[in-house]
Amino acid sequence: MEKLRADGLKVKYKNFNLDLSFTLEEGEFVSIIGPSGSGKSTVLSILAGLNETFEGKLLLNGKDITKAKIQDRNMAMVFQNYSLFSNMNVEKNVAYALKIQKKSKKEIAKDVKDLLSLVGLEGYEKRKVTTLSGGEAQRVALARALAKKPEILLLDEPLSALDAALRKKLKGELRRIHDSRDNMTTIYVTHDREEAFSISDRIIIMKDGKIEATGTPEELYNNPPTLFTALFTGEGTILTPSSFGLETNEVDKIFFRPESVIVKDGKFWGDINQYVVLENAEVLSIDYLGSRYLLMLSHEGHQLLAESETKPNNKYINAYIRKNGMKFYKNDYLV
Amino acid sequence: MVKTCRNYYKISSILARIILLIVFLLPLCFTLSRAFFTSEGFTLNLVKEAFTSSYNYKILAFTIEESVYSAIISILIALPGAILFSTYDFKGKKIILSLASLCFVLPSILVVLGFVIFYGNNGILNKILKAIFSSNEPVIKVLYSFKAIILAHAYLNFPIALTQLTTYMSNISKDQEYSSQLLGASKLKTFFSITLVRILPSLISSFLLIFLYCFTSFSIILILGGGPEFTTLEVEIYRTNNIVGNSTKAAALSVFALLYNIIIVVLCIIASKRVKTVEGVKRDHLRKVKSLSTKVILFIYITLLLIFILRPMLGVIYRSFVSTSNRLGTGFSFRSYQELFGIKTSVSSMKDAFKALLNSLIIGFSSAFFATLLSLKLSLYITRMKSSLGEICSMLPMMVSSVTVALGFTLVRAKIPVRGVFVSYIFIMLAHFVIILPFALRTILPAARAIDENILYSSYLLGASTRKASKSVEIPLLRNVVIKAFSFSFALSIGEINATMTLSEGKITTLPLLLYRLINSYNYQGACAVGSILILIALIVFFISELIGGKNGKTES
Numbered sequence: 058m059e060k061l062r063a064d065g066l067k068v069k070y071k072n073f074n075l076d077l078s079f080t081l082e083e084g085e086f087v088s089i090i091g092p093s094g095s096g097k098s099t100v101l102s103i104l105a106g107l108n109e110t111f112e113g114k115l116l117l118n119g120k121d122i123t124k125a126k127i128q129d130r131n132m133a134m135v136f137q138n139y140s141l142f143s144n145m146n147v148e149k150n151v152a153y154a155l156k157i158q159k160k161s162k163k164e165i166a167k168d169v170k171d172l173l174s175l176v177g178l179e180g181y182e183k184r185k186v187t188t189l190s191g192g193e194a195q196r197v198a199l200a201r202a203l204a205k206k207p208e209i210l211l212l213d214e215p216l217s218a219l220d221a222a223l224r225k226k227l228k229g230e231l232r233r234i235h236d237s238r239d240n241m242t243t244i245y246v247t248h249d250r251e252e253a254f255s256i257s258d259r260i261i262i263m264k265d266g267k268i269e270a271t272g273t274p275e276e277l278y279n280n281p282p283t284l285f286t287a288l289f290t291g292e293g294t295i296l297t298p299s300s301f302g303l304e305t306n307e308v309d310k311i312f313f314r315p316e317s318v319i320v321k322d323g324k325f326w327g328d329i330n331q332y333v334v335l336e337n338a339e340v341l342s343i344d345y346l347g348s349r350y351l352l353m354l355s356h357e358g359h360q361l362l363a364e365s366e367t368k369p370n371n372k373y374i375n376a377y378i379r380k381n382g383m384k385f386y387k388n389d390y391l392v
Numbered sequence: 393m394v395k396t397c398r399n400y401y402k403i404s405s406i407l408a409r410i411i412l413l414i415v416f417l418l419p420l421c422f423t424l425s426r427a428f429f430t431s432e433g434f435t436l437n438l439v440k441e442a443f444t445s446s447y448n449y450k451i452l453a454f455t456i457e458e459s460v461y462s463a464i465i466s467i468l469i470a471l472p473g474a475i476l477f478s479t480y481d482f483k484g485k486k487i488i489l490s491l492a493s494l495c496f497v498l499p500s501i502l503v504v505l506g507f508v509i510f511y512g513n514n515g516i517l518n519k520i521l522k523a524i525f526s527s528n529e530p531v532i533k534v535l536y537s538f539k540a541i542i543l544a545h546a547y548l549n550f551p552i553a554l555t556q557l558t559t560y561m562s563n564i565s566k567d568q569e570y571s572s573q574l575l576g577a578s579k580l581k582t583f584f585s586i587t588l589v590r591i592l593p594s595l596i597s598s599f600l601l602i603f604l605y606c607f608t609s610f611s612i613i614l615i616l617g618g619g620p621e622f623t624t625l626e627v628e629i630y631r632t633n634n635i636v637g638n639s640t641k642a643a644a645l646s647v648f649a650l651l652y653n654i655i656i657v658v659l660c661i662i663a664s665k666r667v668k669t670v671e672g673v674k675r676d677h678l679r680k681v682k683s684l685s686t687k688v689i690l691f692i693y694i695t696l697l698l699i700f701i702l703r704p705m706l707g708v709i710y711r712s713f714v715s716t717s718n719r720l721g722t723g724f725s726f727r728s729y730q731e732l733f734g735i736k737t738s739v740s741s742m743k744d745a746f747k748a749l750l751n752s753l754i755i756g757f758s759s760a761f762f763a764t765l766l767s768l769k770l771s772l773y774i775t776r777m778k779s780s781l782g783e784i785c786s787m788l789p790m791m792v793s794s795v796t797v798a799l800g801f802t803l804v805r806a807k808i809p810v811r812g813v814f815v816s817y818i819f820i821m822l823a824h825f826v827i828i829l830p831f832a833l834r835t836i837l838p839a840a841r842a843i844d845e846n847i848l849y850s851s852y853l854l855g856a857s858t859r860k861a862s863k864s865v866e867i868p869l870l871r872n873v874v875i876k877a878f879s880f881s882f883a884l885s886i887g888e889i890n891a892t893m894t895l896s897e898g899k900i901t902t903l904p905l906l907l908y909r910l911i912n913s914y915n916y917q918g919a920c921a922v923g924s925i926l927i928l929i930a931l932i933v934f935f936i937s938e939l940i941g942g943k944n945g946k947t948e949s
Contacts, residue, residue, distance in 0.1 A: 105849070108394075109394050109395055126396060127394065127396075127849070128853075128857060130853075133853050134850065138846065140844060140846040140850045142850075142851070142869075144865065144869050153864075154854035154855055157854060157855040157856055157860070158855065198850075204854075205854050205855065207853075
């Protein structure tokens with residue numbers, strides 16, 4: 058069931074134009090990713106009602122909310138810098154929306170307790186928000202937003218101010234909380250591809266104020282519709298057809314992921330017909346990634362990335378590119 | 393900020409904006425009209441005369457000269473401190489910085505008294521020196537000279553430079569200095585070629601602000617200058633209006649002074665804007681004091697600074713217990729305090745002391761209350777509307793000196809048929825209000841700007857109305873700074889003498905006025921007792937502001 062429809066959203070700034078449309082299904086966890094300045098946060102601010110300089114239409118449950126007041130949109134937002142009310146303790150922060158909803162003291166106390174337990178902060182009620190660590194502060198911000206029981210939860214790079222280990226832990230919790238709250242529709246803005254891949258049902262990739270691609274993480278990784286998407290969603294190599302001795306007008310770029318390239322020092326045992334063979338490729342660099350090696354190879358003046366489970370012993374090796382791993386593009390679009 | 397929310401700030405500050413315009417612009421218009429309109433109609437002659445009079449330019453030259461010297465000396469006193477305080481971390485640093493800022497809230501008349509008591513011909517310093525050199529003549533003659541003016545101005549204003557420079561220098565990354573030293577430059581070379589260039593915007597900003605305060609300084613020049621040789625524009629306006637009785641000429645002179653004040657304030661605003669945008673700041677970890685040479689330097693500087701800060705205050709308190717009256721006996725005595733509180737009868741102005749205290753407190757409380765309230769409303773309006781015009785308008789009172797404000801109010805009052813003490817009271821309050829408003833605003837505005845707008849947005853998204861969000865989130869976050877602004881305004885109002893002297897017409901006595909009269913009648917013990925009360929009030933206000941206002945000035949989560 059369609060939850061939110063954003064139709065022809067347009068914003069014009071001096072050096073930036075936003076122009077996009079998208080829909081959100083009930084209960085979806087959608088991530089918006091893209092490079093800095095691509096307009097991700099602008100989209101959130103339009104949805105939340107914090108940006109009034111846009112054209113277009115917003116429908117929530119089929120109802121027009123384009124001109125609705127911020128307070129009436131039934132959305133909540135968690136900001137990158139937490140935005141906790143530093144004049145209130147943890148309990149009062151979380152209870153803020155509940156008090157506005159005029160809930161009884163008993164209900165408020167119970168809700169606050171439940172929410173703090175949900176975000177793993179039991180017993181933090183009386184703590185001053187200025188004494189919290191980054192991770193704790195972000196959990197309080199999340200609990201405060203959830204207290205409102207919003208129809209759509211907007212998360213604006215909520216983990217980017219935290220360290221890597223904490224980010225990893227909290228992103229899992231975000232998904233768990235989403236699933237535990239009757240699949241509350243959630244929009245998650247981040248510039249971290251891996252974060253988005255690991256928790257989202259669907260991903261919207263933005264570039265220069267427009268939607269570049271949308272799909273499930275698997276779709277976007279395995280069949281990137283544009284070259285930008287291909288490179289934004291992971292490592293890969295772009296070569297021209299002429300690098301493979303092909304003469305064609307239908308394709309101008311060929312893309313493949315490093316895992317589509319097998320390297321061998323010795324004899325190759327697979328079905329050679331399934332592969333394009335590059336003989337005597339020079340190993341330029343070897344990056345150890347833990348479970349595997351990422352190799353930078355050079356073949357006839359072209360550089361390409363390959364993956365190997367073992368470290369090559371020779372300076373020159375044979376590279377085998379899996380044919381079904383090769384994606385063909387014309388004018389940056391998948392053909 | 394979104395339009396619907398902006399409307400709240402627009403509407404809720406309407407009254408504040410109207411009051412600002414009426415209270416400030418009305419007297420100013422009266423002054424201007426007196427300068428441009430005579431009984432024969434509009435004329436430019438008066439102003440033309442003011443702008444062509446060589447005497448006025450002579451006064452202007454002196455005003456600029458004393459302001460430049462005062463500002464340079466203030467910065468020279470503050471700069472070593474700023475370097476030390478921004479580089480090293482040591483116990484008591486905060487207290488010393490706080491103590492230094494106490495000087496700024498002390499009434500100028502009290503500083504004058506402190507100087508008279510300490511440096512006077514029969515002052516503490518000369519008594520000690522006379523005893524050492526077995527001389528009957530005063531060894532040091534500083535009072536009633538150019539030096540005295542500069543010294544008193546430096547005392548009042550060096551805290552501005554010390555606080556501004558320390559804050560600025562603590563917040564700039566030391567990477568460039570380290571790079572310079574790694575490339576072989578000595579510390580001294582690094583300071584002159586790198587640090588000085590980097591802190592120049594802050595240095596210029598402090599210089600201009602101190603220059604402005606000294607340019608419009610009044611009581612220090614009036615008393616410590618001691619004669620026509622050391623007259624500034626402010627004193628001349630006062631003298632022309634109140635002593636010569638020529639309000640038309642005084643108004644024309646005010647126009648002359650106004651032009652220069654505007655230039656300086658505009659320069660101040662430009663300079664302070666440059667300080668903010670100079671670079672992305674990054675705080676380095678402060679170093680511990682380890683080497684002996686640093687410890688010695690720090691000890692010497694702090695000792696000298698403490699002597700400089702505390703000497704006039706301690707001198708005044710000490711002298712309030714010492715009687716030198718041949719008629720009533722010499723030596724230790726509580727007499728002035730007994731007279732002050734009416735325990736002993738007095739023939740001098742001392743009989744007005746209690747009334748003066750009451751007047752000062754009432755005027756101080758009411759003007760500080762309204763100035764703070766208005767500043768809060770205006771700060772929120774300026775911040776949320778991102779209104780540069782609003783900011784400039786609110787700073788307008790800074791462009792008009794306190795004597796000119798008072799002159800304007802005198803002219804307004806002349807048009808009002810109602811007479812009496814109550815009217816004088818109201819006018820003094822209004823004048824104080826206009827004078828202290830920019831200070832209150834300058835205290836609240838940066839804190840209001842520091843509040844992250846996302847906090848308000850979070851509040852709206854959680855269902856709070858703009859009014860509710862402002863009341864429950866925004867204003868509580870400004871609580872400490874509002875208390876600080878109130879204490880600061882209160883202290884400034886309590887010490888205000890320029891406008892009060894012009895407007896009181898002898899009907900209303902405040903503590904600084906009483907002090908002025910006692911100094912003029914050579915009742916130094918009485919003056920010191922009144923001064924001690926002023927010190928006590930300043931201390932109380934200061935501690936409240938430091939304890940409550942200074943505590944957790946953080947406005948962002």
